[in-house]
Amino acid sequence: MYFQSFLVVLIFVCVPLKAQYKWFNPLQANYPVVRGQAWQEEPIAPYARLPLRAKEKVRKPLWDLSCQSAGLSIAFRSNTPEIKVRYVVKGALSMAHMPATGVSGIDLYATDNDGRERWCAGKYSMRDTITYVFDGLSYAAKATNGFEYQLFLPLYNSLSWLEIGVPENSTFHFLPVSQEKPIVIYGTSIAQGACASRPGMAWGNILNRKSEHPVVNLGFSGNGLLEKELFDLLSEIDAKLFIIDCMPNLPGEKAKVIYDRTLAGVRKLRENSKAPILLVEHDGYANDATSENAEESYRSANRELREAYNALQQEQIENIYYLTKEEIGIPADGMVDGVHSTDLGMQQYAESYLKKIREILHEEIGTISTCIPCKQQRDPYDWYGRHEEVLKLNRQESPEILMIGNSITHYWAGEPAAGQQYGKAAWDKLFKNKIVHNLGFGWDKIENVLWRIYHGELDGFKANKIFLLIGTNNLLFNTDEEIILGILQITEAIKVRQPQAQLFVLGILPRTNLEKRIQQLNRQLCESIEGSCTYINLFHLLTDKDGVISSSLFRGGLHPNEKGYEVIGVALKKYVK
Structure with a gap:
């Protein structure tokens, strides 16, 4: 046993x-x-x-396809x-x-x-x-x-x-699910994903991954026919951008419906939405160089679409854009069967769309890190959740003033509220009887602010004044030139989205052991933005006579304490009025 x-x-x-x-x-x-x-x-x-x-409104084949994920x-x-x-x-x-x-x-x-x-x-x-x-x-x-x-x-x-x-x-x-407005795709089997080797390689999903905008895929294999029932449904969506990519289902003899259906569809969208609309040509066939019939088939569709686009331009319908076959540029090896895209074709499709969409949405992408928008999650708080809070708050209450920045702004005070607030009295005194939203995010770099601007934090309202304080978290990773170029890109992005607002750029605040570098950087920043917005220098108010950070105004040599925020509040008072 x-x-x-x-x-x-x-x-x-x-x-x-x-x-x-x-x-x-x-x-x-x-x-x-x-x-x-x-x-x-x-x-x-x-x-x-x-x-x-929609089951009772659309054709059964289309409904069945809509049940695919x-x-x-x-x-x-x-x-x-x-x-x-x-x-x-x-x-x-x-x-x-x-x-x-x-x-x-x-x-x-x-x-x-x-x-x-x-x-x-x-x-x-x-x-x-x-x-x-x-x-x-x-x-x-x-x-x-x-x-x-x-x-x-x-x-x-x-x-x-x-x-x-x-x-x-x-x-x-x-x-x-994000509260950001989506890019909406209405298209064919290629838009649905044929013939990607895996879901992440469908061009709509590549677009989602690379742009990080929400994407709604209404691609229906063989059934992207510019139908009234679909445009009725599309018109219900509060979109950032509509993409109409149905030409591959309407080649040859079918093309005769394109002109009338495109005009009717765009007019329907314009009843409820001012969002940009991108009309997309047939991307062609892999054998169009060896088959005149194949070439004429797609060209007939594209001629009709171009005529519809020209008619919409003559009607002066705003925000209508056009993407040509040549701009898409699918190579012969980018198709599986002469029609549907391989992963190579999907990647090319997505790249052409990204280029056009960034032009339409004014989302400039640079080559250095400060000019390439990206998310972050370096602090214990929920960065993505705070972004969603900002979008929600902006919809509920249009702000008069925006304070944009990193943890220095985040932990000052205001809404959306941070877990800790170190300058509430100064905030309340400065912004008394004004609607002010705090768009400060702990540990944000310049590129993170750029991402947030591109993803809706300045959309849907008109502010009177915007204050930007950013750059200290880039000091350990970037050159002065890279920091200034990034800040300049942010100011351009702000002015595109809030042209009526007064824009104030604050110089980087003093930081222990970096005071001399910051002083020089701020001088260059002031020169770079001169004439385009108002520069505010607070550096001398927060340092001693030797230019060293005043320890009595800061916590840990970086973040202002209650007294520090009071000094900042007093200095900003004349700009807030």
């Missing part, structure tokens, strides 16, 4: 214990988490793209070393010209704490229940709260259910 008991214990010790997992169903979250659905506030089938009421994704934050996903699809796993990993697979991307995108490799099993395992996930220093993940769903299949699992000792929480 003793020997048997010992043997049982020995076996138990020697057999490795499997980690226990906790599982999360996105549809059971307390808030909407499925991204890419434009109708969040009304009944919609799980992982579908149109509201349930192309362009949908789920975002979450976790510090887990392993992620498991299990789900069931309703249709065939693959197609003759498109692999199962694209038709029915998923794709996982991570964003680290400095806003850099990372692809996650997964091991998968395509059975009745499809499973993906992403293991060996590691995190950079200070990433104790993990990374932000985005899980892209199948391009050409419908989901019955899905669960995400992580080890029990890992953190996990879903990220809510």
Whole structure:
């Protein structure tokens, strides 16, 4: 008996214990988490793209395609070393010209704490229940709260259910759907995702990943026909931009409907929206150089679209843009079957769109880090959540004054409120009886402010005055020239979005052991912005006669204390009036 008991214990010790997992169903979250659905506030089938009421309005083939999860994704934050996903699809796993990993697979991307995108490799099993395992996930220093993940769903299949699992000792929480206005795509099978090898390589998802704007994918394989019913639905969406990319479904003889349907559709959109509308030509066929019929087929569609565009211009309908076949530039090797895109074609499609969209939305992208917008999550507070708070607050209450900056602004006072406020009395005295929003974010660099501006924090209202204080967190990473160029790019972005507002740029505040460098940088900054906005120098008010930071006005040699904020408030009073 003793020997048997010992043997049982020995076996138990020697057999490795499997980690226990906790599982999360996105549809059971307390808030909407499925991204890419434009109708969040009304009944919609799980992982579908149109509201349930559309079933009685659109043709059955289109409705069936709308139940496929192309362009949908789920975002979450976790510090887990392993992620498991299990789900069931309703249709065939693959197609003759498109692999199962694209038709029915998923794709996982991570964003680290400095806003850099990372692809996650997964091991998968395509059975009745499809499973993906992403293991060996590691995190950079200070990433104790993990990374932000985005899980892209199948391009050409419908989901019955899905669960995400992580080890029990890992953190996990879903990220809510963004309140930022989406880019809306209405198109064909190419827009839906044919024939990407995996969901992340569909051009709409590449656009989502690279621009970081929400994207609604209303691409319907063989059914992007510029129909009234779809434009009626599109007109309900409060979009940042509409993309109309239906020409591949209307070549040859079908092209005769393009002119009238395009005019009717654009006019319908303009009844409810002033958002830019981008009309897109047929991207051509891989064999158009060897087949006159193929060439004439797509050219007939593009001629009709161009005529419609010219007519809209003559009607003086504003914010209508045009993307040509040549601008798209799909090479012959960018197509699987002469029509549908390979990953190479998808990448080219996305790049052409990104270039055009950045022009339309005035989102300049530079070549140095301070001029390349990106997110961050370097502080313990929820950076992404604060951004969403700002968007919500701006919609609820139009601000008269904006204070934009990093932790120095964040922890001063005002709304959205920080966990700690160190200068509330000075804030209340300075901004008495004024609506002021605090757009300060702890640990923000110049490029993080640029991202927030590009992603809606200055949209939908008209402010009277805007104060910008940024750059101290770049001192350890960038040259003075790079810092000044980044600040200049921010000022241009502000003026495009808030042209009526008075813009005030504050010089960088003194910082222990960096006072001389900051003084010189501020002089160069003042010279660079002269005439374009108002420069405010507070440096001398916060240092002693030798130019050394005044310890009585700061906490830790960087952040003002209550007395420091009082000095700043007094200095800004004449500009706030």
